[in-house]
Amino acid sequence: MSLEESLKSLSLDYLNLLINGQAFSDVTFSVEGRLVHAHRCILAARSLFFRKFFCGADSPFPGSAALFHDHGHYQRGGAFSPSSSSTTSPRGAAGSAASSLVIPVNSVGYEVFLLLLQFLYSGQVSIVPQKHEARPNCAERGCWHTHCTSAVELALDTLTAARSFGVEQLAILTQKQLAIMVEKASIEDVMKVLMASRKHELHQLWTTCSHLVANSGLPAEVLAKHLPIDVVAKIEELRLKSSLTRRSSAFLQQHHAAVDLGSAASTELDEQEKIRRMRRALDCSDVELVKLMVMGEGLNLDDALAVHYAVKNCSREVVKALLELGAADVNCPAGPDGRTPLHVAAEMVCPDMVAVLLDHHADPTIRTVDGVTPLDILRSLTSEFLFKGAIPGLSHIEPNKLRLCLELVQSAALVLSREESRGSGNHPNAAMYHPICGEPSTSSNSNNNSSMPNLSLDSRMVYLNLGMAAASHLDCKMNDGRDDSGHSRHHQGGSGGIGPSSMYSHDCP
Numbered sequence: 001m002s003l004e005e006s007l008k009s010l011s012l013d014y015l016n017l018l019i020n021g022q023a024f025s026d027v028t029f030s031v032e033g034r035l036v037h038a039h040r041c042i043l044a045a046r047s048l049f050f051r052k053f054f055c056g057a058d059s060p061f062p063g064s065a066a067l068f069h070d071h072g073h074y075q076r077g078g079a080f081s082p083s084s085s086s087t088t089s090p091r092g093a094a095g096s097a098a099s100s101l102v103i104p105v106n107s108v109g110y111e112v113f114l115l116l117l118q119f120l121y122s123g124q125v126s127i128v129p130q131k132h133e134a135r136p137n138c139a140e141r142g143c144w145h146t147h148c149t150s151a152v153e154l155a156l157d158t159l160t161a162a163r164s165f166g167v168e169q170l171a172i173l174t175q176k177q178l179a180i181m182v183e184k185a186s187i188e189d190v191m192k193v194l195m196a197s198r199k200h201e202l203h204q205l206w207t208t209c210s211h212l213v214a215n216s217g218l219p220a221e222v223l224a225k226h227l228p229i230d231v232v233a234k235i236e237e238l239r240l241k242s243s244l245t246r247r248s249s250a251f252l253q254q255h256h257a258a259v260d261l262g263s264a265a266s267t268e269l270d271e272q273e274k275i276r277r278m279r280r281a282l283d284c285s286d287v288e289l290v291k292l293m294v295m296g297e298g299l300n301l302d303d304a305l306a307v308h309y310a311v312k313n314c315s316r317e318v319v320k321a322l323l324e325l326g327a328a329d330v331n332c333p334a335g336p337d338g339r340t341p342l343h344v345a346a347e348m349v350c351p352d353m354v355a356v357l358l359d360h361h362a363d364p365t366i367r368t369v370d371g372v373t374p375l376d377i378l379r380s381l382t383s384e385f386l387f388k389g390a391i392p393g394l395s396h397i398e399p400n401k402l403r404l405c406l407e408l409v410q411s412a413a414l415v416l417s418r419e420e421s422r423g424s425g426n427h428p429n430a431a432m433y434h435p436i437c438g439e440p441s442t443s444s445n446s447n448n449n450s451s452m453p454n455l456s457l458d459s460r461m462v463y464l465n466l467g468m469a470a471a472s473h474l475d476c477k478m479n480d481g482r483d484d485s486g487h488s489r490h491h492q493g494g495s496g497g498i499g500p501s502s503m504y505s506h507d508c509p
Helices: 003-019 040-047 046-055 095-099 111-121 147-162 168-183 187-199 203-215 227-253 258-284 287-297 308-315 318-322 341-348 353-358 374-388 399-421 455-465 468-480
Strands: 027-031 034-038 074-075 079-081 102-103
Touching: 003 111, 003 374, 034 374, 040 046, 040 074, 040 111, 046 187, 074 227, 111 147, 111 168, 111 318, 147 168, 168 187, 187 203, 187 227, 187 258, 203 227, 258 287, 258 308, 287 318, 308 318, 308 341, 318 353, 341 353, 341 374, 341 399, 353 399
Parallel strands: 027 102
Antiparallel strands: 027 034, 074 079
């Protein structure tokens, strides 16, 4: 057996002592109402803090009183009893009294305390949360927790605990992990790490974070909302030095032909950095930061395909807030095929996204380079679902969502065609939202019951109200196939399209 294998086996043996709980344990900690059994000899051998604490020294480290409180008490039969002269120090406890000693722990969470003990027992620990594990501060499904807010906060808590308990090796390991995280973390999380590095005097981590914040492009007045004034001043000083360095370099190379190529490459890198920070902001639902980038840095949301990215990766509220900035074209084509955000939402079969895009004047009749409209995409998906029973790449699609998307886009296209046929001089997309309650009924729907609302108005109310409750109500009424008086009702589809109300059947609540 090699030395490495021997050390690994020894590490696992000690870790098993911690995992087995009460086996041979002689001290118990109470953390967030949960008991953690441990062994004083191992803790004392691995940590100077625990060594002095178990020897009865007063306040071995600054702030130790805040970590442990009432450690002169031990618990028997579920009740705290005042300590005697023999149990003033944990070292003085013997027999059952020693094994029943319960030490309450303050200011350290259960998860972080276990990570600390795992490192003390085995010499190694993984600070990154488990992949795809549900975390309290991470709402993204399937997140790997490599640089999200939850992963950063766990690392910061571990760093604080390592410094509080005097486990310097764990503090160094955590510092390295944070240096990797901040390269891809959001600017808000970078500022958290910046302040933590200042508090714990981690100069290398401070340098990394301060340069990231300086390169973020956030104005000083925005930084002042999150950072102390003296820190903002240092960030501005870094920006000034960086600006002078760039100017000096440009002056020295201005007579060389390579300057033009270097400048173009630098501009491209700057634009890529802006897009990367814009996407981080959208992932964090920080539309205000995107607004600041548009106003202060001249970010072009259409060139950055901001709406396309938000439709694919963000929530309906983020897309709505982004469109309400008024700085993005909802019908902006992207890529060689010229797909608009509405094409993307149709391919995703997402009624929420389709509704919010239509509400902000997305054109349901706009075509890609190949002449495909969003309505064509939904009709094609519907056809594949009806005749094949599944859609490639969308095996878990919900039929009701597909039908609702088709109804929304088909109704919008129908209203648009009616307004255009009237010869309205207004923008065709804006005309979609004018009331048409008084328009005369056509021959195709003259046989409908007089109490039924107009199809176009009924369908428009779904995506204008943007309420899933209204959508569900419409969905149920269409499945029922009858009005309140018991008469059968016919649903009028788009031109040449498949009647969506009869495509699927499902139970309404």
